[in-house]
Amino acid sequence: MAATTEFVPPRSGRIDAKYNRVPGRKGNFEMLAWLFMRISGVFLVVLIFGHLITNLLVGDGINGLDFGFVAGKWADPFWQFWDLAMLWLAMLHGTNGVRTIINDYADKDRTRFWLKGILYFATIVIITLGTLVIFTFDPCIPGSPLEICK
Amino acid sequence: MSTEVSEPASKVDLAPGASGSGEIPQFDITLRVRRYDPEVSEEAYWEDFELTMYGTDRVLDALHKVKWEIDGSLSFRRSCAHGVCGSDAMRINGRNRLACKTLLKDLDTAKPITVEAIKGLPVEKDLIVDMEPFFQSYREIMPFLVAKGHEPSAERYQSPEDRERYDDTTKCILCAACTSSCPVFWTDGQYFGPAAIVNAHRFIFDSRDDAGDMRLEILNDKEGVWRCRTTFNCSEACPRGIQVTKAIAEVKQAVLTRSI
Ligand code: HEM
Numbered sequence: 026m027a028a029t030t031e032f033v034p035p036r037s038g039r040i041d042a043k044y045n046r047v048p049g050r051k052g053n054f055e056m057l058a059w060l061f062m063r064i065s066g067v068f069l070v071v072l073i074f075g076h077l078i079t080n081l082l083v084g085d086g087i088n089g090l091d092f093g094f095v096a097g098k099w100a101d102p103f104w105q106f107w108d109l110a111m112l113w114l115a116m117l118h119g120t121n122g123v124r125t126i127i128n129d130y131a132d133k134d135r136t137r138f139w140l141k142g143i144l145y146f147a148t149i150v151i152i153t154l155g156t157l158v159i160f161t162f163d164p165c166i167p168g169s170p171l172e173i174c175k
Numbered sequence: 176m177s178t179e180v181s182e183p184a185s186k187v188d189l190a191p192g193a194s195g196s197g198e199i200p201q202f203d204i205t206l207r208v209r210r211y212d213p214e215v216s217e218e219a220y221w222e223d224f225e226l227t228m229y230g231t232d233r234v235l236d237a238l239h240k241v242k243w244e245i246d247g248s249l250s251f252r253r254s255c256a257h258g259v260c261g262s263d264a265m266r267i268n269g270r271n272r273l274a275c276k277t278l279l280k281d282l283d284t285a286k287p288i289t290v291e292a293i294k295g296l297p298v299e300k301d302l303i304v305d306m307e308p309f310f311q312s313y314r315e316i317m318p319f320l321v322a323k324g325h326e327p328s329a330e331r332y333q334s335p336e337d338r339e340r341y342d343d344t345t346k347c348i349l350c351a352a353c354t355s356s357c358p359v360f361w362t363d364g365q366y367f368g369p370a371a372i373v374n375a376h377r378f379i380f381d382s383r384d385d386a387g388d389m390r391l392e393i394l395n396d397k398e399g400v401w402r403c404r405t406t407f408n409c410s411e412a413c414p415r416g417i418q419v420t421k422a423i424a425e426v427k428q429a430v431l432t433r434s435i
């Protein structure tokens with residue numbers, strides 16, 4: 026039913042203005058954000074535990090974890106994609122989570138505005154840098170002892 | 176309550192020692208009330224009252240004793256005194272409850288019993304808050320039957336199964352214990368709040384009602400159901416035992432299935 030946007034809520038007119046809701050943007054943003062938290066959560070369980078198991082438990086376990094190990098993983102498109110998905114989902118999930126926390130705890134619109142500004146800026150920087158590193162990673166730093174760099 | 180005459184002997188045979196108000200255990204309590212009177216001072220403060228109460232007394236009786244015998248300026252709302260009208264929700268020992276349904280003996284009487292106004296709504300005096308923001312949200316979800324088509328000449332038939340669907344949420348007495356226990360509501364008072372959603376639920380899932388979609392649209396607002404963080408404070412606070420968080424989850428589900 027589309028006609029509902031016309032609904033004007035009854036108001037007694039004698040209450041503190043802070044309780045009056047300004048009719049917000051219509052649309053499903055908050056619903057989709059809520060849904061995204063649950064769906065990304067399911068994927069993150071697989072991605073994060075897969076990540077922890079391959080990095081920390083399989084093979085030499087934590088002792089085998091070094092520059093060469095990471096270089097080896099990122100030579101494989103499968104792990105590139107895995108880490109990319111983990112980066113994007115965790116960042117968007119975490120950012121939306123912190124956005125909710127800001128909404129829940131900051132009580133002034135100005136405070137909210139600045140906190141969210143800083144949050145979104147940090148998210149964009151981290152996602153951009155992370156994506157860049159995953160795709161442009163070059164294991165052959167000067168003096169690299171790795172086999173493939175010789 | 177000042178004259179404690181013992182009740183006339185019951186016609187029913189009771190085991191010895193089980194009757195007569197004189198045998199109800201008595202105890203001393205400290206009632207610590209959050210006082211506020213804007214005509215005197217902008218500052219709220221705690222005031223202690225030492226009272227001797229009976230094992231059958233409720234927090235409301237203690238408040239009455241203060242108001243009627245010690246300090247007539249103490250202000251609070253109550254009407255039915257039996258958990259029906261929803262006037263006397265207050266924060267007792269840090270939890271929202273009805274003063275008329277909270278027995279003193281169930282609280283820790285060794286420590287002072289704190290009584291404050293419910294949080295998140297403007298305090299007017301002592302334990303009285305302005306309920307208007309609460310009722311405004313309630314009115315916005317259209318808490319009345321909206322039925323399309325012709326007015327039937329007989330009852331609007333509903334099967335017992337269909338009635339059962341929203342039975343829980345019909346029990347609400349609009350006491351505001353839930354909404355004023357919700358940390359999201361405390362922040363800025365913008366959230367519709369659990370009580371509005373409970374009462375929307377009552378009509379959304381009523382088979383005779385035709386405005387469910389409209390209510391779902393209203394609660395799909397950025398201050399609507401999606402602000403719920405499933406803290407369960409509301410379910411714990413509800414004096415009617417309504418599973419408030421569950422009702423909110425069902426409304427979320429309904430908004431979701433309607434949109435996709
Ligand atoms: C391991 C898999 C994960 C699952 C299953 C998961 C699930 C969830 C869900 C369902 C919510 C929404 C809670 C609500 O709406 O009340 C949430 C919130 C949140 N998540 Fe995750 N998450 C996971 C990993 C992560 C990671 C890796 C981060 C950090 C980057 C993160 C940061 C957050 C934050 C900050 C919130 C907001 C907290 C709140 O709403 O109380 N989560 N998570």
Ligand code: SF4
Nearest residue numbers: 347348350351353413
């Ligand atoms: S749902 Fe329960 S706590 Fe909330 S207003 Fe109704 S009766 Fe009171």
Ligand code: FES
Nearest residue numbers: 256258260261275
């Ligand atoms: S006085 Fe009516 S509910 Fe407590």
